[in-house]
Amino acid sequence: MSRPHALLELNGVTKRFGDLTANDSVSVSVAAGEVVALLGENGAGKSTLMKILYGLVRPDAGGISMNGQPLHIGSPRDAMSAGIGMVTQEFSLVETMTVTENVALSAVGLGIVDTRAARQRVTAAMERIGVDIEPDRLVSTLSLGERQRVEIVKALFHDCRVLILDEPTAVLTPQDVRALFATIDRLRQTGLGVLFVSHKLREVAEISDRVVVLRRGQLVGERVTSEVGVGELAALMMGVKAAAPVGDTAAAVGLPTEASPDAPAAPDRGESTTAQTPALVLTELTLERHGRSIVDAVTLTVQRGEVVGIAGITGNGQTELMELLCGTEQTTSGRMEVDGVDVTRSDVAGRLAAGLGRLTEDRRGSVVPQLSVEENLVLEDLPTYVRRGLVDRTAIRAHAERLIARFDIVATPAAAVSTLSGGNMQKVLLARALARRPRLLVAAQPTRGLDIGAYQFVHSQLKELRDSGAGLLLISEDLDEMRALCDRIAVLFRGRIVGTLTVEEATSERLGVMMTGEAVPA
């Protein structure tokens, strides 16, 4: 498949981890001015391939070449000096440094840094790709979306010839995605090769020139984007046997579908449950920091059996709202009731007792990596598993085995959670939250970075919870996910709810306008 002017070429790259073959003789090439999409589910071997390209993992066989010259990439530094830039899913920014310092950090050696010159260069680099972030801001004050933009600037700062973007849109809002795609377009015109790693078909179809599909470590197809339909790509990616009904597949991979199948049922559920105590009532909930309202008088009700979404661009108070809901941040003023119980002043344990369940955005920060799967599963209910002062290991094991079976978690009960993949970790968290039969579940980005199988599984579990009569508050930046699950969508802008739409009213255009702070469009 190699092309005459291939810039970066991977040839027969193979990597095994024990009896698992992560990459099985994979060959990919990227030419100058070409955007190649690497498409595959989580666990298909994309991340391993990227780590090999970036010198973080050594291949067992196969080679990499740049401009026809064989390359040995033993470290990210080697990759950078060879002209390979990478923006990973997990950011490598120093939070206590400014944007300029972070960008310059990777570019300078020892010695004195000319701060002013660095600042100018960083500003210029940001302007070139249309990023508008104050260069003297501390990274710790940036939102996830802004941090990713800094990462991109950082990668571009090294005169790279091939830029690898690993799931770049996972943390972006629709507007940010548009900006990113415009940037990629400009990079393509300047002759940069771009390797776009994603499992989102729609994005791949839109931005790439060529698509390479990985499945279970093997290259299962290579197509010119303009000559292939998304349906074919989906079939390739998921394996022919797994092909679900077209509508489901399309929804799962983030394709726009005709009206969500759940939508019509929503009003009925609402009517039949209004007489009951709402699952969640927020009254003028406010969080002030340094005199500014980060969460500004949020008033919201979630009925039982209802799913309410919170949409918004990253950094408009979603993270802080989540912290207020979870009880890891103290409310400045306002009131919060879960299932009729005032939990405004309750700590985390009190909220859990009132029936609150949580699925937080930061998965790794929500599990104890060195503790086993079974211990993590009972972490919030330890008193239930104590007999005569000691924990009942047998009961804990049985509980874990039940949940592992029910939630299809690929792990043994005694395995440390740190050894699990992202999808399985999320399943552990989901299992822990749902096993407590929460009256209200708040979920932030519950499917971010998950493959299609896990994505559908999480959604089906969330729907089951809703159907059992619990309320669900979904904080997400994935509008397709919102439409698939929510009955109503509230839009958060600068900590305020600027409007609430029913799912039928919530077109992308309306939401988009509201997310920039306009009031409810008529």
Added chain:
Amino acid sequence: MRLVLRGRQPRWVAPVAVLAAVLATVVLTAIPIRLAGANPPAAFHRYLVTPLSTTAGWYEVMLTATPLLFTGIAVAIAFRAGYWNIGAEGQFLFGAVATTGVALALPGLAAPLAVPLGFLAGAVGGLVWATLPAWLKKRADIDEVVTTLLLNPVALLLVQGLLNGPWRNSSSGFTDSDRFGHGYDLPALIPGTRVHWGLGVAVVVIAIAGILLTRTATGIRIRAAGQAPRAAALSGIPVNRLRWRCALVSGAVAGLGGASQVMGVQHQLTQGISNSYGYTGVIVATLGGLSALGVFLVAVLLGDLSVGAQNVSLVLQVPTQLGAVFSALLMLMVLSAMSLRRYRVQWSRPRGRRTPASGGGS
């Protein structure tokens, strides 16, 4: 040179890594032993085997291990909670001071009252010495590594001040305290030997700590708080309160060690009462993997080494300090092996090597 994370590995790797570390320690220690003019195999035999080859030797090893059992488990309890208590030395010393204070104030007390009171005083002393760093940590998030460490020499100076001043021996004038009343003498655990009831108390404390850390809800919470404080807090675990309590318990246990040493061995307060037991406790806890059984085994091993070192220096005329060299090297080697188990060292940038066609990797 840099470290690269290894992939997954089979179960046998960890024990093999430790074994390799022990072998490396033996090889490295052989060099100074040889330089000191002794025969290394003979020296190692005396270091490790001779003390355990006689019953009397076993008693001596257990006696030497007793204070390390206290400080080791004290450090392990705090470390488990993510509280880096490096102050077991000071807590041990202040525990000894507190016990001495009681013993000197109430010299005539009978054993059934004196012994429990002495231990209680030691525990309270250690707890008091641990309170300030723990409180600063809780209130203002001041790094406990620094504060606990800095309080160690303060405790030592306090001991020296007391022994040079109010507690100077009234009969000999030496800088030792008066001998305690006989009610405070810990009875022999094994009649006819120097092994005293402090060992019994240490074993009980270790057993309780082991059960607490592995078999109770509190233990799981402590580990969660220590390893992933944010996740623990999110799960409703009061991380700071747990750390605060573990810090105080850790201090109390180290203080018990001080009490055991003054009542069981010296029967008076001396300047050298601690012999760095608190610092060695950090080694014991770390090498023992912060587990109760690990702490017990490592404390006994170091007791063995330390008794052996005296034997070696007497018989083979090499410095006693070689024993300390042995245990320090052992710690370095084991910790290195543990890191190497997880990471691979890449020595240098490969010189323009041709792209490996196949079978190239690690």
